[in-house]
Amino acid sequence: MIRIKKLDIFIAKQFGMLFVGTFFICQFVLMMQFLWRYIDELIGKGLSMEVMAKFFWYMGLMLVPQALPLAILLSSLITFGNLGESSELTAIKAAGISLMQSFRSLIVITIFISGLSFVFQNNIGPEANNKIAQLMISMQQKSPELEIPEGVFYDGIPNSNLYVQHKDLKTGKLYGVMIYRMTGSYEDQAIILADSGMLQSTAEKKHLVLTLWSGEWFENMRSQEMGNSASVPYRRETFAHKHIVLDFNGDFNLTDVAGISSDARTKSLEKISHDKDSLVHVYDSVGQAYYKDAQSLYYPAPKLSSAEKKQAIKMADNKKFDIDSLFKKLPADQRRMVVDQALSTVQQEVSDLDFKGMITSDGDKMIRQHDIEFINKFTLSLICIVFFFIGAPLGAIIRKGGLGIPIIVSVLVFIVYYILDNTGYRMSRQGDWAIWFGRGLSMAVLVPMAAFFTYKANNDSAVFNADAYRNVLRRMLGLRIKRSIASKEVIIHDPDYLNIANRLKVMNGKIADYAQSRNLKALPNVVKVFFRYHADHNIENINVELESIIEELGNTRNRVILSSLNKYPILAVKAHTRPFDRRWMNIASVFILPVGIFLYIRMWRFRLRLYRDLRTITACNNEIIAEIEAHGGGRLRLENKSLNLIASKMH
Secondary structure, three states, rough: OOOOOOHHHHHHHHHHHHHHHHHHHHHHHHHHHHHHHHHHOOOOOOHHHHHHHHHHHHHHHHHHHHHHHHHHHHHHHOOOHHHHHHHHHHHHHOOOOHHHHHOOHHHHHHHHHHHHHHHHHOOOOHHHHHHHHHHHHHHHHHOOOOOOOOOOOEEEOOOOEEEEEEEEEOOOOOEEEEEEEEOOEEEEEEHEEEEEEEEOOOOOOOOEEEEEEEEEEEEOOOOOOOOOOOOOOEEEEEEEEEEEEEEOOOOHHHHOHHHOOOOOOHHHHHHHHHHHHHHHHHHHHHHHHHHHHHHHHOOOOOOOOHHHHHHHHHHHHOOOHHHHHHHHHOOOOHHHHHHHHHHHHHHHHHHHHHHHHHHHHHHHHHHHHHHHHHHHHHHHHHHHHHHHHHHHHHHHHHOOOOHHHHHHHHHHEEEEEEEEHHHHHHHHOOOOOOHHHHHHHHHHHHHHHHHHHHHHHHHOOOOOOOHHHHHHHHHHHHOOOOOOOOOOOOOOOOOOOOHHHHHHHHHHHHHHHHHHHHOOOOOOOHHHHHHOOOOHHHHHHHHHHHHHHHHHHHHOOOHHHHHHHHHOOOOOOOOOOOOOOOHHHHHHHHHOOHHHHHHHHHHHHHHHHHHHHHHHHHHHHHHHHHHHHOOOOOHHHHHHHHHHHHHHHHH
């Protein structure tokens, strides 16, 4: 029996309040981004408030499935970041509740939101996409004076083609104007040239007024009824200033949805499956028809009996035809005729194949678009769950609430998702990638990422611990840290100075013998360090003895000795002998040239460092020995005891 605990309710409340707020924030950001892309379609069109309200409403509905994953990512990250920052997550773990158990209520909520997103995309989303596409096309046709491009003939005005060399966006003035008027009546068939002009709508939005300056009007006066009997074929008019009224209905009217009915984004799963089957059936029939035409044209197979086929095979085996010799026997005129005919045939067939290829490629593109949108409805829903298992563990690892770090992390994750998803979509739509690969690329990257973060958060791993990465970098580059030994306020056990002095003298002898037996300045032997590794126990024993002496001398109050202790280097007792602890890794690194060379130079560097460190250790040993012998071991002990008494009285 499933029991709803107070902890589940508490976490669900924290998540729910944040989810509502972050959803509206994400929705607003996505709407502003969409609006910025199409701002030119809206400004200056004289659209009513009703039309603008419809536009924003359908735009909001269209962007809901995209806002849900981002809202889940951000809200889950902030929720567990707040719990971690306030030490509530620590208290939950201390009570014996694992991180996955604390996720339990939010997993159920996320699955519900994912299902809701799928239902929304299948039922409401297609209608919203249909309406927004219809509104966008209608808005583009609302004010053609704002849509006139430069350097291209514009046919958005009925019965006219308008060409403009340059357009001043500030004043709306047109320069280098050329107009072709193409109506059925002969008096309206004209070509108009002007240096400049301006196109404006009338107040009732029923006509366009074209004002032209410094131009010429060429008008055709020849009609079909008159044939070539007209005494004046055209008339020419030069003008300094002229007004032309063009019929145009500028009122906002929704365009016909027939032009966008083939868009897969405006269809549900059932409609996509049905239309895809129809498309496949149609274009399969077209492909089979093209194949039969090509087979009959290029590979004709005459109907022959079995006896005729055997006779034809015997004739083909006995007789050989040399086309080149036959061609050379022809006269020059016939050879030229044959070549021209062959070139004409090839050009005709190439153009025919290009046309057929264009038809089949359009069909293939439509089929791919339906497959892509079919998969999108599932991936866009599942990404909600994936984003939760990225955001919640990251919040538990980072342990930072608020809107600072969580927003930065969420934006970075969403950018990765957006780049992968958009790249996969474009490559799949163009046919460069398989559809399953393109649409599954983002999931293939984000799912392992979610599993990794969930595993690390559940095991309390320090993924974002800067010290851990700093230590790895320090070890790889061979960077060292300095000793920091400070004077202790209370000392329980005083060092045995005379014994330590004798041990230091013995250590100096061991160091001298070691340095004499090992030529640390020379390059390391490749075979020994990569293939035949032997541990350097001598330097390991010296290091153990040194650390023991330093630990015992850390109880001294003598400033000279403390200063000498801080001069001791921290020895690397293995880095000069081999790259890795495992033999197979050492052998494998030899055959990877850049890595092997780097590791070999690194080992040589550590050998030189060890040589310098041993000299430093010997010098520090001599300083401490001299200090002990100068003051005497018993005297130093008495000084330590008196200083301890003074410190205890002060406390």
